[in-house]
Amino acid sequence: MSEPSSWAVEARGLGKKYRRGWALQDCSFRLPAGHICALVGPNGAGKSTFLGTATRLVQPTTGSLELFGVPVADPAVLERFAFLAQDKPLYPRFTVAETLRLGRELNPRWDQALAERIVRSGNVPFTARIGTLSGGQRTRVAFALAFGKRPELLLLDEPMSDLDPLARHELSGLLMAEAAEHGTTVLMSSHMLSEMEDMCDYLVVLAEGRLRMAGQTEELVPAHMLVTGVASGDSGVPDELLRQHTVVESRVSGRQFSALIRPGGPLSDSWEALVPSMEEVLLACLRSPEAPVLITDEARIDGAGTREAAA
Numbered sequence: 001m002s003e004p005s006s007w008a009v010e011a012r013g014l015g016k017k018y019r020r021g022w023a024l025q026d027c028s029f030r031l032p033a034g035h036i037c038a039l040v041g042p043n044g045a046g047k048s049t050f051l052g053t054a055t056r057l058v059q060p061t062t063g064s065l066e067l068f069g070v071p072v073a074d075p076a077v078l079e080r081f082a083f084l085a086q087d088k089p090l091y092p093r094f095t096v097a098e099t100l101r102l103g104r105e106l107n108p109r110w111d112q113a114l115a116e117r118i119v120r121s122g123n124v125p126f127t128a129r130i131g132t133l134s135g136g137q138r139t140r141v142a143f144a145l146a147f148g149k150r151p152e153l154l155l156l157d158e159p160m161s162d163l164d165p166l167a168r169h170e171l172s173g174l175l176m177a178e179a180a181e182h183g184t185t186v187l188m189s190s191h192m193l194s195e196m197e198d199m200c201d202y203l204v205v206l207a208e209g210r211l212r213m214a215g216q217t218e219e220l221v222p223a224h225m226l227v228t229g230v231a232s233g234d235s236g237v238p239d240e241l242l243r244q245h246t247v248v249e250s251r252v253s254g255r256q257f258s259a260l261i262r263p264g265g266p267l268s269d270s271w272e273a274l275v276p277s278m279e280e281v282l283l284a285c286l287r288s289p290e291a292p293v294l295i296t297d298e299a300r301i302d303g304a305g306t307r308e309a310a311a
């Protein structure tokens with residue numbers, strides 16, 4: 001058994017219901033500490049809602065959530081994570097220097113040198129007021145605040161969306177270096193699948209408020225194969241493929257079929273099989289919300305189910 005603190009995130013039956021319906025439902029998984037995890041899903045999938053429950057901005061309707069073994073309702077958890085919200089809320093009248101000073105005064109483990117380095121490498125003037133900065137410059141200051149806190153867990157909601165390609169490259173490099181050097185766990189929602197592939201070693205996929213996949217990428221991605229061959233049977237997808245393997249997505253074009261599958265045994269020699277990229281697996285999974293859920297043993301949490309949220 002692992003020590004409780006070796007799990008950065010443990011969600012058990014987590015759900016949030018709004019008047020319009022469930023934004024997140026029966027979500028159960030765990031994320032071991034030290035990973036960089038992509039939180040992926042289409043618009044409205046429940047990613048921000050999940051991050052909201054982790055940061056206490058959203059009160060769950062069902063289930064529980066622990067960070068490093070501590071329930072999120074416990075104030076002791078607050079200094080262990082930093083959150084970069086999608087709209088990067090900062091005080092518009094503060095200067096950049098005043099914003100960093102606020103970070104220093106509020107956070108006992110504050111790293112001023114690191115925060116200043118992040119601001120300086122984007123040539124953002126320390127004397128400028130936040131309200132006068134471009135969207136990307138504001139994001140950089142928000143990054144500096146989040147990193148400067150030296151958290152054990154960084155929760156990032158679409159952090160790179162308004163950054164130029166150079167800034168994205170620089171800050172994603174910094175993210176990976178920080179995670180490697182300090183063992184920081186990162187949970188980051190994003191629609192940039194190919195960038196996630198370079199950075200992330202853990203995946204949590206949501207669709208329509210439900211968990212679709214969770215686990216280490218090195219386990220999830222090779223659990224899939226891209227198969228092509230000669231079409232046969234009523235649908236064009238060979239019966240043997242449908243019977244013996246889990247077909248996540250299939251397509252028939254002329255006399256050829258192609259499918260992304262989870263092999264249930266050896267594949268026929270008459271088909272060509274390739275290991276897909278993470279992006280190909282994610283795209284197929286997102287296009288096929290009816291495909292069976294895949295959660296690795298490491299990410300699976302026992303005894304989960306929908307119940308009233310812990311007070």
Ligand SMILES: Nc1ncnc2c1ncn2[C@@H]1O[C@H](COP(=O)(O)OP(=O)(O)OP(=O)(O)O)[C@@H](O)[C@H]1O
Pocket residue numbers: 018019020022023041042043044045046047048049050
């Ligand atoms: N405060 C709210 N009141 C009512 N419904 C809400 C509220 N916040 C979110 N929702 C609904 O919950 C669902 C999940 O929204 P959420 O913002 O978590 O999705 P998301 O995966 O972050 O989407 P995106 O990729 O577009 O940012 C959506 O259907 C949304 O309309």
